[in-house]
Amino acid sequence: MHTAIVDQWGTNPKYSEADTPDEPAPGSGLVRIKVLAAGVHALVRLRVAGKHYSANTLPHIPGTDGVGTLASGQAVYFNALGSPSGGSFQEYVVVSEKQVQKLPDGVDPMQAAAFVNPASSSWMAIKTRTVNLPADFSVLILGATSASGKVAIDLTRQLGAKKVIGLARNATALASLGLDEFIVLQEDVTSTDFSPANNVDLILDYLYGPAAEALLQKFQPTRAVQYVQIGSLGGESINLTAAMLRSKNIAMRGSGPGSWTLDQFANELPGMLEAMKTIQMHKVNVIPLKDIEQRWTEKSSDRTVITP
Numbered sequence: 001m002h003t004a005i006v007d008q009w010g011t012n013p014k015y016s017e018a019d020t021p022d023e024p025a026p027g028s029g030l031v032r033i034k035v036l037a038a039g040v041h042a043l044v045r046l047r048v049a050g051k052h053y054s055a056n057t058l059p060h061i062p063g064t065d066g067v068g069t070l071a072s073g074q075a076v077y078f079n080a081l082g083s084p085s086g087g088s089f090q091e092y093v094v095v096s097e098k099q100v101q102k103l104p105d106g107v108d109p110m111q112a113a114a115f116v117n118p119a120s121s122s123w124m125a126i127k128t129r130t131v132n133l134p135a136d137f138s139v140l141i142l143g144a145t146s147a148s149g150k151v152a153i154d155l156t157r158q159l160g161a162k163k164v165i166g167l168a169r170n171a172t173a174l175a176s177l178g179l180d181e182f183i184v185l186q187e188d189v190t191s192t193d194f195s196p197a198n199n200v201d202l203i204l205d206y207l208y209g210p211a212a213e214a215l216l217q218k219f220q221p222t223r224a225v226q227y228v229q230i231g232s233l234g235g236e237s238i239n240l241t242a243a244m245l246r247s248k249n250i251a252m253r254g255s256g257p258g259s260w261t262l263d264q265f266a267n268e269l270p271g272m273l274e275a276m277k278t279i280q281m282h283k284v285n286v287i288p289l290k291d292i293e294q295r296w297t298e299k300s301s302d303r304t305v306i307t308p
């Protein structure tokens with residue numbers, strides 16, 4: 001079969017050949033999936049770059065999830081993190097059967113390959129990393145124009161949010177997203193007007209870095225705020241002063257593999273996949289596996305999927 005392989009961190013994955021894995025024995029807890037499509041998520045790129053805590057062995061077979069079919073022909077979504085046969089950028093992958101879920105009727109396989117990972121970011125954050133959010137809560141999404149941020153607008157509403165505020169750099173993009181309110185991040189982030197954030201119950205942070213630091217210093221919460229750190233598009237670190245933590249009613253947590261378990265992810269999968277029916281469809285950029293090396297650095301504003 002064909003596979004993608006990274007033999008040095010930070011290089012483009014190469015199209016390569018490997019032995020097709022055998023169908024696992026019944027009762028092994030594993031299943032073999034014929035891969036139809038697998039998303040090139042920020043997580044996948046970070047792992048290929050050697051910059052994510054969840055990938056530390058070479059050679060590395062990229063891809064963290066995907067859609068495919070079982071031997072029965074059943075279409076499924078699967079999570080490949082922790083898979084014994086490597087990532088999802090290959091023709092066949094063997095994964096734990098707990099990490100496989102039937103694709104609900106009405107969910108487009110390409111949309112699932114592209115957007116279940118972005119969707120999981122806010123779903124897992126709210127389901128596993130918040131406590132007793134008030135009914136009709138209000139939420140601020142830092143990085144609302146990212147794929148994950150856009151999907152979070154629909155999902156947070158589905159999970160009970162009555163007011164959704166987005167923050168990002170691009171005013172035109174923000175205005176097109178159906179947000180209740182938005183905050184345009186200024187080039188000098190400290191001159192941003194963060195006041196709409198004063199009345200939120202929840203902050204989902206895909207940015208971190210200077211924008212998050214400026215927000216945490218400047219906003220004046222009027223209620224208990226749960227702050228969930230999810231992504232670091234803007235930077236890996238901030239200066240989190242003692243005074244900031246003591247002077248504001250903020251509970252901070254992170255959400256990602258490690259702060260939730262793969263079992264928790266598996267438990268949430270059916271709900272996430274059902275929720276995919278309700279989110280807006282977005283365009284998908286398709287790259288055949290054989291072209292992965294040449295097209296790896298291709299810029300696209302749409303989420304890319306690899307098709308073996």
Ligand SMILES: NC(=O)c1ccc[n+]([C@@H]2O[C@H](COP(=O)([O-])OP(=O)(O)OC[C@H]3O[C@@H](n4cnc5c(N)ncnc54)[C@H](OP(=O)(O)O)[C@@H]3O)[C@@H](O)[C@H]2O)c1
Nearest residue numbers: 042043121145146147148169170230231232233234255256
């Ligand atoms: N923990 C989890 O469970 C989990 C799951 C999925 C993703 N993530 C993380 O969440 C983040 C978002 O992932 P994604 O795949 O949704 O990202 P994405 O779609 O690739 O996001 C790209 C967008 O982010 C915005 N952006 C980039 N750098 C920025 C900066 N310095 N300041 C402000 N905005 C910036 C840009 O929007 P504009 O051009 O409009 O400004 C850009 O179009 C990543 O860090 C990813 O690793 C975490």
